[in-house]
Amino acid sequence: VGINLNPDPSGGHWTSPPLTDRHWYPIYEKMVEYDIPAMVHVSTSCNPCFHTTGAHYINADTTAVMQFIQGDLFKDFPALRFVVPHGGGAAPYHWGRYRGLAQELKKPLLKDHLLHNVFFDTCVYHQPGVDLLAKVIPVDNILFASEMIGAVRGIDPETGHHYDDTKRYIESTVNLTPEERQKVYEGNARRVYPRLDKALKARGR
Template identity: 65%
Template sequence: MIIDIHGHYTTAPAPHQGFRDAQLARLADPSRPVPRPERISDDALRESVEHNQLKILRERGGDLMLFSPKASGMEHHITDPATARDWARASNDLVHRVTELYPQHFAPVCQLPQTPGGGVADAVAELHRCVTGSGFVGCNLNPDPSGGHWTAPPLTDTSWYPLYEALCELDVPAMVHVSSACNPVFHTLGAHYLNADTTAFMQLLQGGAELFARFPGLRFVIPHGGGAVPYHWGRYRGLAVRMGLPDPASLLGNVVFDTCVYHQPGIDLLTRVIGTEHVLFASEMLGAVRGVAPETGIAWDDTKTYVDAAGLAPDQLHHIYEANARRVYPRLDARLRSQGR
């Protein structure tokens, strides 16, 4: 079985964005009425994925995708908590409906209602609602709700602990995933995302020993191949020695990376350095990078082609394509078992 753990609903029907636009308009003019999500038909949802994510998933030989709201659309930099709660709920409910229409092909992952300096109580509440009420198997956690200004404390700070307690109680992992960059020096897709992946790992290297001793069941997925981390593994090992920290490999019981790396040498290095037991298959389709590499004729985000060509043994491929996802996402494993898979 081939499980893609990183997919976003980037093709949601237009009325969903219309609700967001109405939210933002009301923040600019509070005299406007409080907007409500527009009704979107099942047929509109089917049309939005059948010619996009579902079509490509089937064409590339995938079986199932973990599906979450559009990452750049989470927009956690918007400071109003009520707006964040309503937007997260609407986005998650839409994702849930898609996964109910196509339970064999999609499983839901939720957006959290984060705001700059807003604490995690609302995020904990939405996580519980989604996991216990709608069968979500994971969440996306933004380590920088400010959108590129990095005003939040590191992921090892105690202010995050109530959320971590909920993640452990519910036995779901968090993918570390930022949203849109508001800082013009960071391009959202080409800089901010990869900066966040790298920054999160360094935070965990500095404080992860204490964090994971307190929360041994806490699991983070660092996307986009881990940012700079696998490609500078010697730097992080050297820093750990210099700073008197545990070897970065000690984090890999709680931290894993995905395969959203869009060229063959990158996948080759990722699987060799990090090891196939700590890498989960993903494409982020349809996401940041679309189109075909001119020199190969392969779609940039057709990561299965790169993984298949990485020279891995069958058991290593099994880990990347299925076993690791079932281990890191136990609620996904339970969902699949209930389907006889």
């Protein structure tokens, strides 16, 4: 149905080529052959400079987005699909920066250069963050995700609810209509992961 792709097998030392390098092309060829997406998600950090979930994960998400902007990977693989977790790291918050950098790099508009192939999940742990994600990123590029025993397992004293209960934020945001919520919860996942329906059908679900 899908794979996880670790862009930093070194565990926080970033010794591998960028995701747009031909080093990764054998994996991409198989992704296209089997029509499966990849979630770009690092493993733990072996580098004490980077807390695994507080820094390394978010750094990796942001780095992947910028690598995709810098390169021309999707010219070679127009059907390739990536899911960048944790709301895309810093990317939605700094979307103007990335639009401007793409412009300086003589790349197409991000909606054409990136958003046919790159998607973001909703593992963002507070209401303002999900509100921003839904306001900045087109709804067709947002997929629901909820860790529940993920990076932050505690209860938010301001709300009385678990930080990582992301469904609450999707339900509460004013930046999504009911139809758009349905896309986030289900429709987009079925489009990005087309083998999902086949797998469920094979199991009689």
